[in-house]
Amino acid sequence: MSIPKTFTEARKAIAAGTTVRQLVEAALAEAERRKDLNAFLELFPESALAKADEVDAKLKAGKAGALAGMLVSIKDNICYKGHRVGASSRILEGFTSLYSATVVDRLLAADAVIIGRTNCDEFAMGSSNENSAYGLVKNPVDTTKVPGGSSGGAAASVAAGIVHVALGSDTGGSIRQPASFTGTVGFKPTYGRVSRYGLIAFASSFDQIGPFAHDLDDTTAVYSVIAGSDAHDSTTSRTPNDPIALSDPGKLRIGYFREGLERAGMDPEVVAHLQAQIDRLRNEGHTVEPVEVPLLDHQVPTYYILATAEASSNLARFDGIHFGHRSASAKGVEETYRLSRSEGFGPEVKRRILLGTFVLSSGYYDAYYAKAQRVRRILRDRTLEAFERYDLLIGPTCPSTAFAPGEITNPVAMYLQDIFTVQANLVGAPAISLPTGTHSNGLPFGVQLMAKPFDEARLLAAAKTLFLA
Ligand code: GLN
Numbered sequence: 001m002s003i004p005k006t007f008t009e010a011r012k013a014i015a016a017g018t019t020v021r022q023l024v025e026a027a028l029a030e031a032e033r034r035k036d037l038n039a040f041l042e043l044f045p046e047s048a049l050a051k052a053d054e055v056d057a058k059l060k061a062g063k064a065g066a067l068a069g070m071l072v073s074i075k076d077n078i079c080y081k082g083h084r085v086g087a088s089s090r091i092l093e094g095f096t097s098l099y100s101a102t103v104v105d106r107l108l109a110a111d112a113v114i115i116g117r118t119n120c121d122e123f124a125m126g127s128s129n130e131n132s133a134y135g136l137v138k139n140p141v142d143t144t145k146v147p148g149g150s151s152g153g154a155a156a157s158v159a160a161g162i163v164h165v166a167l168g169s170d171t172g173g174s175i176r177q178p179a180s181f182t183g184t185v186g187f188k189p190t191y192g193r194v195s196r197y198g199l200i201a202f203a204s205s206f207d208q209i210g211p212f213a214h215d216l217d218d219t220t221a222v223y224s225v226i227a228g229s230d231a232h233d234s235t236t237s238r239t240p241n242d243p244i245a246l247s248d249p250g251k252l253r254i255g256y257f258r259e260g261l262e263r264a265g266m267d268p269e270v271v272a273h274l275q276a277q278i279d280r281l282r283n284e285g286h287t288v289e290p291v292e293v294p295l296l297d298h299q300v301p302t303y304y305i306l307a308t309a310e311a312s313s314n315l316a317r318f319d320g321i322h323f324g325h326r327s328a329s330a331k332g333v334e335e336t337y338r339l340s341r342s343e344g345f346g347p348e349v350k351r352r353i354l355l356g357t358f359v360l361s362s363g364y365y366d367a368y369y370a371k372a373q374r375v376r377r378i379l380r381d382r383t384l385e386a387f388e389r390y391d392l393l394i395g396p397t398c399p400s401t402a403f404a405p406g407e408i409t410n411p412v413a414m415y416l417q418d419i420f421t422v423q424a425n426l427v428g429a430p431a432i433s434l435p436t437g438t439h440s441n442g443l444p445f446g447v448q449l450m451a452k453p454f455d456e457a458r459l460l461a462a463a464k465t466l467f468l469a
Contacts, residue, residue: 065111091344101198118153148178173421183444191428312356
């Protein structure tokens with residue numbers, strides 16, 4: 001049986017007599033067949049098939065939830081009770097979740113089926129999935145290329161047609177950049193919209209869980225289920241999570257980042273595509289005007305100072321005593337900390353911990369951490385000002401299409417992958433990457449739309465009506 005590409009199609013198949021068990025068996029078989037991608041670190045056949053049977057029974061009884069039969073994968077930093085989770089790190093080798101993330105509980109309550117956990121950059125730090133302790137993920141569109149990162153396995157699991165939706169996490173672009181590289185939709189909601197309870201923390205003031213999918217209907221269906229306040233996460237907002245209609249939002253005021261288009265290092269085809277989109281939107285009667293990107297050259301440094309500072313604090317708990325890997329050769333507490341962390345963390349994670357500890361150290365705190373906080377505030381204020389004039393901001397998701405493993409070796413060059421994505425995280429705004437472009441090299445790429453915080457309804461409606469109808 002072939003797997004229906006979208007949940008909308010799966011529902012039709014179910015209405016025509018396909019069982020959820022058949023869908024789940026097909027997804028598990030397809031994941032096995034595409035083992036070469038290394039998208040999944042582990043499949044969950046037992047719990048997935050048990051859930052499938054439960055959903056089939058509920059469907060028969062007319063009691064099934066809104067996502068009945070949706071095939072989902074979860075990134076390896078999202079906890080699912082009784083299942084292994086490891087943030088693709090050796091330091092969590094053998095660790096089993098003691099509880100489920102709120103997003104997992106909500107998916108299961110709505111009768112989605114979780115097929116397995118997906119590979120990612122270690123602790124979600126990276127832009128190519130090359131930092132995983134469990135090896136590269138191949139881009140299903142072109143297996144000689146990376147799928148992007150850090151949610152590379154998540155993106156690949158959707159792009160390869162194994163699941164309808166993947167949950168990833170986005171701290172500085174880790175949903176949107178892999179979506180752009182694999183030709184999928186990738187959506188980061190407003191900070192505070194989706195509970196982070198049960199998400200292994202990287203940078204707590206930036207992290208947000210969100211979906212990959214093939215279209216806006218599936219994106220919206222899963223977003224509507226996972227979003228909303230949660231007593232387990234005090235940073236979730238009480239802003240009502242109203243039903244989303246995906247209807248025509250009318251004529252919009254759209255700002256675009258001219259500076260982003262004129263920047264050195266931009267792929268000319270990515271620029272030309274965005275220009276064509278702008279012209280088309282104008283012809284359709286929308287107001288599209290250039291806006292200055294606030295502090296563009298400061299965004300990536302600000303992000304990397306704040307995100308590494310938060311990471312150095314969040315990752316202190318992995319000490320060889322509380323969780324996961326403990327060095328076999330260590331004697332005494334101090335040596336246990338030192339050797340377990342030295343053996344358990346990979347090079348990029350160590351780099352981030354060192355950098356974060358440095359920017360927080362007493363002699364440098366004001367020069368780096370405190371200053372970056374001030375820059376973040378200015379950036380937020382200026383971006384919110386732009387949203388007084390514009391309903392949406394549009395720009396490229398990434399400067400280029402997917403690259404080959406090993407092609408970017410300089411960490412700073414890798415960090416610059418995030419040039420267009422970190423703004424939404426620094427500001428807390430919702431943003432989405434839409435697969436609208438195909439390069440002459442055959443690879444897909446996306447455009448990014450950003451809306452003001454908590455304006456997901458308009459963002460998703462505009463994404464569908466203006467770009468993927
Ligand atoms: N590429 C960015 C980083 O390495 C973003 C990661 C993410 O969003 N999790 O920090």
